Amino acid sequence: MEFKDYYQVLGVDPQADAKAIKTAYRKLARTYHPDVNPDPGAEDKFKEVAEAYEVLKDTERRAEYDELRRYGGARPGEGFEPPPGWESNAYGAYNGRFSEEDFSEFFSSIFGGGFRQAQGSQTSGAGMRGQDIEIEVPIFLEETVQEISKPVSYRIPVSVDGQLQYEHKTLNVKIPVGISEGERIRLKGQGTPGHGSAPAGDLYLHVRLVPHPLFDVEGHNLVITVPVAPWEAALGARVVVPTLEGKINLTIKPHSQSGQRLRVKERGLHGKSGRGDLYAVLKVVMPDYHNDKTDELWQQLSREARFDPRAEWER
Amino acid sequence: MELQVSYQELCEYDEIDEAVVLRVVEYNIAAPVTGRDVASWHFRTTDVSWIHKALRLRRDLDIDWIAVATIIDLLKQQQSLAEENRRLRQQLRRFFSE
Numbered sequence: 001m002e003f004k005d006y007y008q009v010l011g012v013d014p015q016a017d018a019k020a021i022k023t024a025y026r027k028l029a030r031t032y033h034p035d036v037n038p039d040p041g042a043e044d045k046f047k048e049v050a051e052a053y054e055v056l057k058d059t060e061r062r063a064e065y066d067e068l069r070r071y072g073g074a075r076p077g078e079g080f081e082p083p084p085g086w087e088s089n090a091y092g093a094y095n096g097r098f099s100e101e102d103f104s105e106f107f108s109s110i111f112g113g114g115f116r117q118a119q120g121s122q123t124s125g126a127g128m129r130g131q132d133i134e135i136e137v138p139i140f141l142e143e144t145v146q147e148i149s150k151p152v153s154y155r156i157p158v159s160v161d162g163q164l165q166y167e168h169k170t171l172n173v174k175i176p177v178g179i180s181e182g183e184r185i186r187l188k189g190q191g192t193p194g195h196g197s198a199p200a201g202d203l204y205l206h207v208r209l210v211p212h213p214l215f216d217v218e219g220h221n222l223v224i225t226v227p228v229a230p231w232e233a234a235l236g237a238r239v240v241v242p243t244l245e246g247k248i249n250l251t252i253k254p255h256s257q258s259g260q261r262l263r264v265k266e267r268g269l270h271g272k273s274g275r276g277d278l279y280a281v282l283k284v285v286m287p288d289y290h291n292d293k294t295d296e297l298w299q300q301l302s303r304e305a306r307f308d309p310r311a312e313w314e315r
Numbered sequence: 316m317e318l319q320v321s322y323q324e325l326c327e328y329d330e331i332d333e334a335v336v337l338r339v340v341e342y343n344i345a346a347p348v349t350g351r352d353v354a355s356w357h358f359r360t361t362d363v364s365w366i367h368k369a370l371r372l373r374r375d376l377d378i379d380w381i382a383v384a385t386i387i388d389l390l391k392q393q394q395s396l397a398e399e400n401r402r403l404r405q406q407l408r409r410f411f412s413e
Binding site (some may be wrong): 014022026029030035036046050129132134176181182183184185187188204205211216217218223225259281283306 | 317318320328330347359361363364367371372375376377386390394398402405406409410411
């Protein structure tokens with residue numbers, strides 16, 4: 001086991017006073033707090049910083065740590081073991097920031113007993129509720145228009161004889177109709193087991209709608225880009241357009257513009273206040289193929305139409 | 316499976332102090348979706364998640380409610396803008412040829 005230099009973790013001098021330690025902690029906590037920093041390594045860094053602060057902010061605990069540090073823990077490159085018969089007396093001042101799994105092996109080997117007793121005293125011997133777990137669940141748009149059951153697999157951190165292990169779990173979860181991006185489904189008691197007789201934490205499923213190859217989501221409305229030929233935009237047409245539940249015929253009026261949005265009522269996603277709409281956005285596409293005849297026809301059209309698409313620039 | 320949580324459950328099951336629930340509503344960190352009087356309030360589970368986030372920030376950063384509410388507000392804005400940005404980029408990709 002490696003000795004942890006908590007002063008180095010917080011970037012303070014071993015002689016630093018309580019105020020300097022608090023300032024250093026707050027600065028680092030602000031940077032690495034996992035609720036504001038999405039970087040994958042931020043949570044581990046925050047735990048390291050918080051663990052250091054947990055020890056150094058408490059006078060009794062800091063004194064014990066300093067004693068161990070003097071005992072030889074700070075020798076670089078050598079493994080660390082607490083002195084034989086070592087037992088911490090610093091029981092108090094634990095504020096419930098962590099569960100047992102969050103502490104390093106180093107911390108537990110020094111303050112383990114004291115930490116557990118402090119926990120017990122806080123919760124009247126009932127132990128501490130297990131931690132909540134949050135996982136992202138990808139949902140296809142097609143799955144939001146009817147109730148489905150979806151298998152969800154995740155890992156639960158459990159402490160077995162002081163060692164952190166992971167238990168794999170799979171649940172079959174009913175996904176309600178009309179679930180939307182960012183919503184969270186709570187499954188009570190499916191998180192980390194509680195300590196002692198305390199209840200388990202919860203499992204939160206964070207819904208992420210899988211990007212669809214054809215449809216974009218705007219609230220409860222869907223948007224589909226519909227490619228049309230120039231003559232379809234000019235003369236009008238009826239085109240077949242896919243929806244989440246089969247195809248429909250869409251009427252394009254004569255003299256339509258590229259970028260125009262056509263509304264198809266109640267073909268969007270289900271919402272609390274009814275069903276959203278489908279918007280078809282027209283995209284005029286030039287044909288790939290051309291020959292002398294088509295070029296001649298375009299020239300003829302050009303002469304007849306007398307159209308300057310950049311007329312606005314001249315104003 | 317839950318999409319909403321009652322005020323009572325939030326206080327008892329989630330072990331959140333009644334005064335804290337009133338604070339998070341007062342500072343608009345979470346808003347009840349139903350219920351006229353406090354006892355009949357219900358919150359979306361998404362908001363429950365924001366409440367827990369707010370409590371962690373308040374405890375870990377040792378900051379007051381105004382600071383917590385400001386951070387939560389900015390985090391919500393950032394999340395919403397990131398989502399809008401992703402959606403608009405996707406629409407642009409569909410509309411314009413490379």
